[in-house]
Amino acid sequence: MQIELLETFLDLMETASFNRTAERLGVTQSTVSARVQSLETALGRKLFTRSRAGTQATAAGQRFADHARLMRHEWNEARRDVRNAGDHARALRIGLQNELATTHLSRWVAEFRQAIPDASFYVELDYSTQMSSDILIGELDMAVLFSPRHIPDIHYESIGEMRYVMVSTEAFTVAELRPERTIMTNFSPAFGKAHRQMLPELASAPVTAGHTVSVCELLTHLGGSAFVHDHAARDLIDRGICRAVNGVEPILQPAYFAVHVRNRHSHVHRKLLSIVRRDFAPPPAPAQAQSSA
Structure with a gap:
């Protein structure tokens, strides 16, 4: 056919x-x-x-x-495997939420290669909606993403949470935050909603970004206040660029492992899931705000 x-x-x-x-x-x-x-x-x-x-x-x-959906998936999977495996026994295509690249990419790929040495790996950075679509049609084997779409043919498993804290180059407390000096962060639809509900007075901020690396660049060169993931927050604080803002609770962003339902019990996919889940360790304690004295 x-x-x-x-x-x-x-x-x-x-x-x-x-x-x-x-x-x-x-x-x-x-x-x-x-x-x-x-x-x-x-x-x-x-x-x-x-x-x-x-x-x-x-x-x-x-x-x-x-x-029809299953046949399309199997065809695309077979086409990719034959075309891309080369001298390896299998070719695996992995999607990763853009936001996770700086904190997890190199470590995960190293462990993937060690766990499945006969495989070749292609890693693609993208956003949740596109990665879910690519898994559905067989263009990706698995993905780690922020926003599951609840498509019947895709299996999602929760693997942990990313912790985001508010830092600032100028504000010590939530009362000192100003919309015109705030960078709104929108790492996922759920995150953006939580941000607006927690701090509705900042919703009119003139700049919005969806990637911590970009937010850190803006904070470093332009100043202001924004949520960044905890690893980046500690780096900005250690370098004396920002301080944690007192009175602002962290926002937790769930992460999910996604595969096609036909692969949910696959030995290879379960092995990759175990690596991802193990590496998604509980976040460290919140960074402490510096005193204004």
Whole structure:
């Protein structure tokens, strides 16, 4: 079966529109119709009905959707493995939340290579939504991310939390924080919401950033106040650039290990999960604010 048929079917399940699917795939509407007809002929069942109300999947189409997603995933996984493994026994593609790169990337890759020496590794830094989509279609084998999408075909496991503290080049207490001198941080939708709920008076801050490295650069060169992860906070404080802000509670950002459901019990994936979970040690005690005296 041609992979284009599956891609067209799954896109049509999402859009419920032959016109929209044709636009998204860059083909004509007649091509979409022909591909759907080819699938229906092969399966011996009608997959969609079309009316003025739109395109609806039949009961057969709904049943076929799970199989189609799995076949697409296996095809992409097989294509990657054959193309990218080279002289290694297997090729593993790993997605990592951008925010985790500076604190975990090198250590994890070193341990991955030691644990699975016959594998080649490709590491891609991205954001949660894209990584979940890539796992779903078989472009990634696993990911460590901040925001699970709760897609039925993806298995998520909690592995720990990142701890973020408010630091400042100028403020000692929460009362001294000023919106115009604050960098809003948005490491995930949940984090941004927690930030706004905790400190609503700072929501009008003129600058927003979603990566601790970028926030540290802004604090170093422009000054101000912002949440950064605890490791970076201690570095800024040790270098005399910032101080911890009294009266502001830390924000905890959960992290998750994500794999396709067909791989949730895979020996290789469980081994990688154990490395990630072990390395996600409990955070150190909060950095103490310096006295203004």
